[in-house]
Amino acid sequence: MRRQLSSSAIGALSLAVIAFIPAEAADNAAIKEKAAACAGCHGENGISQTENIPSLAGQPDQFLQWQLVFFRAGARKNDQMQRIVEQITNEDIRNFGAYFASLTPPKGPEDGDPDLSKKGAQVAAGRRCASCHTDSYAGTKAVARLAGQREEYLVKALHDYKAGQRVGGGVAAMADVAYHMSDEEITAVSHYLAHLK
Numbered sequence: 524m525r526r527q528l529s530s531s532a533i534g535a536l537s538l539a540v541i542a543f544i545p546a547e548a549a550d551n552a553a554i555k556e557k558a559a560a561c562a563g564c565h566g567e568n569g570i571s572q573t574e575n576i577p578s579l580a581g582q583p584d585q586f587l588q589w590q591l592v593f594f595r596a597g598a599r600k601n602d603q604m605q606r607i608v609e610q611i612t613n614e615d616i617r618n619f620g621a622y623f624a625s626l627t628p629p630k631g632p633e634d635g636d637p638d639l640s641k642k643g644a645q646v647a648a649g650r651r652c653a654s655c656h657t658d659s660y661a662g663t664k665a666v667a668r669l670a671g672q673r674e675e676y677l678v679k680a681l682h683d684y685k686a687g688q689r690v691g692g693g694v695a696a697m698a699d700v701a702y703h704m705s706d707e708e709i710t711a712v713s714h715y716l717a718h719l720k
Contacts (some may be wrong), residue, residue, distance in 0.1 A: 551622075557618070558618075558623070565578065571676075575675055580626035581623075583664055584620040586662060586667050599690055628661070643713070645711075646711050647660075652700075684698050685704065
């Protein structure tokens with residue numbers, strides 16, 4: 524069963540759309556200092572070393588902004604994130620989006636199971652993942668970067684979409700795609716994407 528956005532969340536998102544202007548990092552030192560609080564979970568320079576916590580480095584600016592708005596509006600649920608987003612302003616959201624988007628994205632680790640990656644590439648092609656996430660899976664605008672993301676996080680995200688527990692940009696598309704994926708397909712495509720260089 525898919526979760527629908529409440530009218531208050533939609534209102535908050537509509538207002539936030541107006542604010543999606545790439546932030547000029549006029550005071551980069553101040554932004555970097557504020558973003559340092561994110562490093563505890565999301566890692567130094569936005570590259571996560573923590574299981575089930577995504578890397579933020581190199582994610583598209585608008586995608587990051589949308590996710591922060593979803594968390595702040597309560598459309599996405601996470602106890603740790605909820606405490607943080609309650610304290611950030613629209614300007615913070617724009618600045619964080621621009622800051623993390625400017626960081627060098629993580630590089631996929633060496634692939635210890637190329638056969639699984641081959642299966643994952645077939646799943647990605649069959650599910651037309653590149654039609655939204657781009658041919659390089661680097662994401663664009665409000666669509667997430669998948670290349671080099673933590674493997675177990677990708678597995679979790681796809682299971683959350685499949686179960687209707689995750690809301691995000693393109694939620695209908697992601698829910699439809701994930702709903703029809705087997706556990707084996709989710710494992711394979713997550714492995715493939717995580718190991719992309």
